[in-house]
Amino acid sequence: MSYPADHLEQVWQHVALSRHEQRPYTLDYVQAIFEHFVELHGDRRYGDDGAMVAGLGFLEGQPVAIVGHQKGRSLAERQRRNFGMARPEGYRKALRVMRLAANLGRPIISFIDTPGADCVADAESRGISEAIAVNQQEMFGLPVPIVVVVIGEGGSGGAIGIGVGDRVFMMENSYYSVIAPESCAAILWRDPNLKKEAAVALKLSPEDALALGVIDGIIPEPPGGAHTAPAEAARHVKQTLLTALAELSAVPPDVLVQARYEKFRWMSSPAGMREEWAAVLDNLAKRR
Amino acid sequence: MTEAEAKRMLEIPAELWEECPGCHQLLYGRELERSLRVCSKCGHHFRLSVWQRVNFTVDEGSFEEWDADMPLYDPLSFPEYQEKLEAARTKTGVNEAVLTGAARIGGIATGLGIMDLAFIGGSMGFVVGEKVARLFERCALLHLPVVIFCASGGARMQESLVSLMQMPKTAAAARKLREARCLYVSVLTDPTYGGVTASFAFLGDIILAEPCASMGFAGPRVVEVTKMRMPPEVQTAEFQYQHGMIDMIVPRQQLHETLEVILRWATEHTSEASPHQEGQP
Ligand SMILES: [Zn+2]
Numbered sequence: 001m002s003y004p005a006d007h008l009e010q011v012w013q014h015v016a017l018s019r020h021e022q023r024p025y026t027l028d029y030v031q032a033i034f035e036h037f038v039e040l041h042g043d044r045r046y047g048d049d050g051a052m053v054a055g056l057g058f059l060e061g062q063p064v065a066i067v068g069h070q071k072g073r074s075l076a077e078r079q080r081r082n083f084g085m086a087r088p089e090g091y092r093k094a095l096r097v098m099r100l101a102a103n104l105g106r107p108i109i110s111f112i113d114t115p116g117a118d119c120v121a122d123a124e125s126r127g128i129s130e131a132i133a134v135n136q137q138e139m140f141g142l143p144v145p146i147v148v149v150v151i152g153e154g155g156s157g158g159a160i161g162i163g164v165g166d167r168v169f170m171m172e173n174s175y176y177s178v179i180a181p182e183s184c185a186a187i188l189w190r191d192p193n194l195k196k197e198a199a200v201a202l203k204l205s206p207e208d209a210l211a212l213g214v215i216d217g218i219i220p221e222p223p224g225g226a227h228t229a230p231a232e233a234a235r236h237v238k239q240t241l242l243t244a245l246a247e248l249s250a251v252p253p254d255v256l257v258q259a260r261y262e263k264f265r266w267m268s269s270p271a272g273m274r275e276e277w278a279a280v281l282d283n284l285a286k287r288r
Numbered sequence: 289m290t291e292a293e294a295k296r297m298l299e300i301p302a303e304l305w306e307e308c309p310g311c312h313q314l315l316y317g318r319e320l321e322r323s324l325r326v327c328s329k330c331g332h333h334f335r336l337s338v339w340q341r342v343n344f345t346v347d348e349g350s351f352e353e354w355d356a357d358m359p360l361y362d363p364l365s366f367p368e369y370q371e372k373l374e375a376a377r378t379k380t381g382v383n384e385a386v387l388t389g390a391a392r393i394g395g396i397a398t399g400l401g402i403m404d405l406a407f408i409g410g411s412m413g414f415v416v417g418e419k420v421a422r423l424f425e426r427c428a429l430l431h432l433p434v435v436i437f438c439a440s441g442g443a444r445m446q447e448s449l450v451s452l453m454q455m456p457k458t459a460a461a462a463r464k465l466r467e468a469r470c471l472y473v474s475v476l477t478d479p480t481y482g483g484v485t486a487s488f489a490f491l492g493d494i495i496l497a498e499p500c501a502s503m504g505f506a507g508p509r510v511v512e513v514t515k516m517r518m519p520p521e522v523q524t525a526e527f528q529y530q531h532g533m534i535d536m537i538v539p540r541q542q543l544h545e546t547l548e549v550i551l552r553w554a555t556e557h558t559s560e561a562s563p564h565q566e567g568q569p
Contacts, residue, residue, distance in 0.1 A: 117486075119506035121522040125531045128505045129485035137459040137491055156443070156452060157486040157505070164456050178443045178452040178483070179510070186513035188445060202448040203364050212363065214449045261464075264457050265421065268363050268414065268450045277422065284429050 017173035026068030032234035043092035052090030065101030068111030117158030139164035145248035394548030409441030417454025424461035428468035442482020497525035
């Protein structure tokens with residue numbers, strides 16, 4: 001396993017920038033992109049999770065719902081936001097607001113920015129696995145457009161817990177992976193110093209995710225990263241959202257939900273497998 | 289019993305003494321088999337191979353395997369992964385980390401999934417997700433309930449994003465089964481972690497677990513390398529049960545009977561209402 005040094009550095013740059021402490025977070029994009037944002041709180045079961053924000057707003061006058069992981073900048077704020085590691089009540093709050101949006105026919109925008117979901121004993125005691133599993137399953141049934149943007153860290157199950165969408169985008173300097181590269185290197189090769197090699201092997205960059213068919217597009221950032229010109233970064237995000245929603249709003253709800261199923265059902269599948277399986281199911285249905 | 293099944297049965301070293309990981313006593317192999325590989329001294333549930341699980345769970349000779357011919361898949365061309373897959377296939381004799389098919393339990397036809405720890409730690413990559421999704425889709429079409437025995441170290445790291453995307457895929461397929469008004473029973477066995485817990489494992493309409501099975505969102509290796517504080521009692525079936533995440537903890541000797549009752553409850557036609565007619569005047 002040897003990669004060219006410049007490639008290692010380039011990919012690691014993505015990871016470093018995705019975690020940059022001046023990088024715009026979900027609420028920064030919300031402020032820049034939406035009008036009249038009203039944040040909603042609590043999962044109605046246990047509490048309100050600072051690591052997940054959810055609310056209503058308008059996108060160029062169009063009512064939408066917004067959910068997203070939230071990180072903090074000052075030490076106190078970071079702790080309050082649990083470093084962007086959402087807890088079960090965060091996922092349940094997001095689902096509550098997404099269901100509300102679906103009921104009223106409002107599209108949903110989801111911003112992903114988490115190193116991973118909270119997995120300490122406290123999160124286990126309230127069913128972190130169940131919360132993430134249920135969110136994914138329920139998102140497949142919401143009959144409104146869902147657009148997902150990975151704005152920073154796309155950390156594993158914590159990311160996919162609000163990551164099911166009709167269109168999924170990554171920002172140029174974000175990453176999306178099943179495991180943090182440091183942990184991957186430590187587990188697989190027993191050497192955390194191989195984090196850059198792991199980052200390359202994991203194919204966590206936007207270009208790789210696009211090639212794998214996991215995302216639909218890459219949102220450009222200003223040279224040097226989104227934090228160097230946040231307003232410009234937000235303009236790119238906004239343009240992407242507007243274009244995606246314009247396309248998706250024309251699709252009837254039942255077609256939308258079916259297409260979402262097919263999108264994830266056959267994502268990254270080997271050529272021909274989808275057609276083969278369709279034939280098997282057809283045969284089964286005829287025999288019944 | 290299939291040929292492969294019979295072959296695997298012969299490989300069980302029934303004459304040997306085995307040490308119980310729970311109480312460290314030596315147990316006679318044949319006796320251990322008779323007690324469904326539960327220690328007669330301390331109640332420790334030994335981990336099972338997929339074929340042992342088939343034998344202990346379904347009506348004799350009723351198992352019919354599905355999707356046994358899935359090709360190996362290395363979507364990321366991850367270093368050393370192809371070799372690892374081939375070695376796992378040779379070692380286990382199964383095609384991936386889950387065995388799926390149809391079987392009867394107490395005479396009731398059901399779809400069945402059994403995860404195989406021996407195959408790269410029972411981790412979920414594309415093929416595992418695909419077989420599980422097909423199990424749900426096929427059973428939705430055939431109107432069969434589904435029982436899945438979960439056992440997994442979590443996501444298949446070597447497939448990264450493709451592995452991660454098996455979570456929504458299996459969750460969505462389980463939804464198809466629900467829409468077809470069929471029951472899904474998830475049985476959590478030792479150990480069940482990570483991407484599997486946060487997708488189809490915790491989406492069962494009914495969730496059972498074997499006693500003392502370890503389980504949780506963060507896998508043991510992740511806990512280890514991130515030096516996270518995790519009290520040992522947290523990631524257990526008992527903890528999850530106590531916190532309302534699991535319906536029942538069922539000792540292995542009672543599992544067949546429990547499943548039979550649940551499946552009968554779900555599938556038996558009554559004169560009042562067939563499951564298809566609900567909602568009609
Ligand atoms: Zn024992």
